[in-house]
Amino acid sequence: MSKQPVSRRQFLNYTLMGVGGFMAAGMLMPMVRFAIDPVLAEGAAGEFQTTNQKVDELTSTPVRVDFSYEQQDAWYTSEVTETAWVYKDENGEVVALSPICKHLGCTVNWEGDNNENQFYCPCHGGLYEKNGNNVPGTPPTAPLDKYPTKVKDGFLQLGKPEPQTIA
């Protein structure tokens, strides 16, 4: 068997291709990660968080439910706390509303400032009906977002709040 000697030119070609490939991979990796990140994030958005609220204990009066979970953002993990106003409607269905005002993002309160049977935003006097619909003539121009809900072992689970349209 004859050994084929590697010429200086071939050696340089192989070496440069290797180094070039390594550098190209280093540049492409972040771009690929950037491109597929929304796909990964979408998976996370579909997650439900378990709260300490027992569904059996819910009534027709909205209660404030706070819940926390860990959020992974690239290499950084942080604890996020969110809130929902939760009650059972006339059909016994669980309704969970985001407390974030659709005007400028303040937090709304159930029956705040003596507004009976309504959510009240203290920042600019925004009002919402119990189902989250914004009251015309007050600053908010859209209904409160609504959490998708599930029940696990008797406890309420909440997904990511979504905009709702109320006729």
Ligand code: FES
């Ligand atoms: S932020 Fe709620 S009314 Fe302005």
